[in-house]
Amino acid sequence: LVLQKNPYHALVVRGILGAIAALVYAVFGAADVALTEALVGTMLAITLYAVAVRSSLMMRLGIVDVTERDPDNRAITPSRAAIDLNEPQFQSMLATVRDRLTPYHIRLEIVPYVSLQALEHALVEKEIHAVCLPYGCDSVTRSAIAEPHGVPAYHLRVRVQRLYEIVQSGGISEATLQWAASPAKPTTIGTEPNTQEVPS
The missing domain is CATH 4.10.860 (DNA Excision Repair, Uvrb; Chain A)
Structure with missing residues (x-):
């Protein structure tokens, strides 16, 4: 043993x-x-x-690629849900999440999708453990407003409760964290709570 x-x-x-x-x-x-x-x-x-x-020791985080593509893999109009992997604020959030996962020897893998629909389908089918979206691009964050000074805010929705608890214990200051199985209003970690009601 x-x-x-x-x-x-x-x-x-x-x-x-x-x-x-x-x-x-x-x-x-x-x-x-x-x-x-x-x-x-x-x-x-x-x-x-x-x-x-x-x-097994991996957290798969799904995002929408910076541009959506058609069936022939040709770039089309950029999606509101798209995320630039090189964006400093997104990289800062990833670093914070990785810091929380490291003590548990869990690796973070970024899984890009071509559209918001494909991303949501992957979450429902349990192909990924969490999704990261810019605020306001889906029904969950439709009424949310970007953070001050034009800096985009991100919405992190986690499907697995244990991973949610691990990430929640960290100091995420630039993202809103929500357990995907809960219809409750997302909890902002490390920032002032949003007084505007967010639809479930």
């Missing part, structure tokens, strides 16, 4: 213990058992664990 807070450390420890076990079997003359332990008990187990850790 291997207990480690860091899952990658657990994989290393499991590999070391497996190598020691294979060596002990070899010393006592059980070469066939040692080979089985090395190939199946250690290598296969570590490979399966690594794949599981790599795929």
Whole structure:
């Protein structure tokens, strides 16, 4: 039994213990058992664990690409829901979210979509864990107003409650956070609450 807070450390420890076990079997003359332990008990187990850790410890954040595209992949009119990945405020928000996920060894993956409809469909079908949209581009944030000085504000909607709780504990000052399963008004983390009612 291997207990480690860091899952990658657990994989290393499991590999070391497996190598020691294979060596002990070899010393006592059980070469066939040692080979089985090395190939199946250690290598296969570590490979399966690594794949599981790599795929499960990830938060997939969906956004709308900076320009929508038609079926032939030709750029069309930019969408109000589109986000520029190089926008400083968006990068600042991503950095804050990553800081909250790092202690849990969770990686943040940005998944671009060509339209708001495709993004919403992906969230409903559980292809992604959260969506990030500029304020005012969908029914949830229709009545919200951009932050002062013309700086765009972002709306972060998280589908998984545990991920929502992890991100909520951080100091997100430039985004509004909402648990997607809750129809309640989004909670602004690190900023003054918005007195204007936001429709659910």
